[in-house]
Amino acid sequence: MKRIVLAITLVLALSIPSNLYAYSESFKGELKLVKRLTPKEQIYYFGLQYLLNKYQKRQYLSISDKREREEWIERFWAENDPTPTTPINERKMEHEKRVRLARRLFGMKKPPGWDKRGETLIRFGLPTARVRTWADISFYGMKPPGEIWYYKKLNMIIPFQNFNLKGEYIYAITPYGRSSRRELDRLQNVTDLLKNGVLQEVYPTEYMNFDEIKDLVDFNPEQIDYIADRDLKAETPTDMIARIEDEKKREAMNNFYKYMKEKPTIYSFELKHESMPLYFDVTSFRGGEAVLRTEINFEVPTKDIRFVERNGKLSGRVKLSALVRDIDMKPVASGTDEIEVTFDGKDVSKGPSLLPGKITLSLKPGYYRLGLEAQDENSDRFASYKTNIQLRPIEGDPYISDILFASSIKESESGEKFQKGNLNVVPHPIHAYRKGNPLSFYFEIYNLKTDEKGMSFYKVKYRINPITKRRKGPVLEEVPTTVSSSFETSGYGPTQFHHLSIATDNLWKGIFELVVTVTDRISFKTFEKRTRFSIVE
Structure with a gap:
């Protein structure tokens, strides 16, 4: 009996990861760097770690100056502000509130200062429901006490276990191996079945080793007694509702691993707004x-x-x-x-x-x-x-501004919302045009040379190059420049304003590059501007 108890204890001990009893480093030497922080900084870092990747952790911990570390934290929160145009940082406020709550409800003396329930609270907030589960000792093993947390909006279930019975909760684990009592029963089952020739009639045991035979005997996915014959097994009713509910529970439990991998921290404001x-x-x-x-x-x-x-x-x-x-x-x-x-x-x-x-x-x-x-x-x-x-400086003789794609460009009097000179240029930042609708855009030309009368003379050329190949039946064919045109003009002063409208009938569904080139006809210098747009059906 002592041997059986010792074997059970050994199997349970081997099933617990060693890092459950110590702070787990995300990179080698992390704890050594953490010790260089002030006590207040250490407390803050342990709460912030769930929002940082290992490169951010190393970057922060490698800063030797305390003031520079504070500035790094300020920049981090500014970069992760969910409402970047307001003075309030909702993510920072909620995160710091969660850390304080984790320390108060699930506090521990060793790093990081809380157990896995505290970590989960910091990552996902308080659960919708929190249920305590009691310990259970069966003939073959022991189930420690624990808790189950349920997040309704995330459809997520997280089970915890008080494995060492000291109040430190970990994520529930499936024990590896089996107890000695269970292993002795499996051996006895194999011996009885081989002795009576049951296995030999169904499976070629001469091609199986003894461990494979034990696994075969122990295989019982539907929890049905294998002594029953096949007809009786087929007549056994299945509770479909219970099976559906079990699938829902499994999905909710799997969602925990999904979120930990894809989105390991979620805040209430992310769930509030559509x-x-x-x-x-x-x-x-x-x-x-x-x-x-x-x-x-x-x-x-x-x-x-x-x-x-x-x-x-x-x-x-x-x-x-x-x-x-x-x-x-x-x-x-x-x-x-x-x-x-x-x-x-x-x-x-x-x-x-x-x-x-x-x-x-x-x-x-x-x-x-x-x-x-x-x-x-x-x-x-x-x-x-x-x-x-x-934003690049205006350097060049001549120089072309950014190209502003427009949904419409019309002459109008001043006072319009999208007014540019005598034009109303309605912006079209999606840069997508239906085939057959004109491609409209606006740009400005600067630093043109002028003659003694203040006149500038220049040439504008534009061309459209396909990025997406044109499909001709099952084949994608290479197409050179699809649209190209140019014109010479003049104006008063070194700055000129232009808008163009190009037909898209010869284009096809896909992405295109628009290239605008301006040549100063006095200095003979050239400047080019490139941008992209797409054609949709």
């Missing part, structure tokens, strides 16, 4: 001495906006916000805009499919971090994006 598609691009033009007029152009799909009826009309409104930071994540500029649209009828599909907006900022050339937000004022639909942009 995402909304938002298309944008950034174009820059000369705005003054060493300053660029930077335009952030938006388009929101009409079908993704909620319209409400007011005074017999359908009305929709989307608020747009932009915040620009420098490379040190310090705010340098911000702006807002509102997209408002009203339909007389009941069917919004008869109107435009995309609604445009624009925010104009004055920025110096350089590298920036751009944060954008769009909020549907009539619903919880929300969009948030962060990207890096580089």
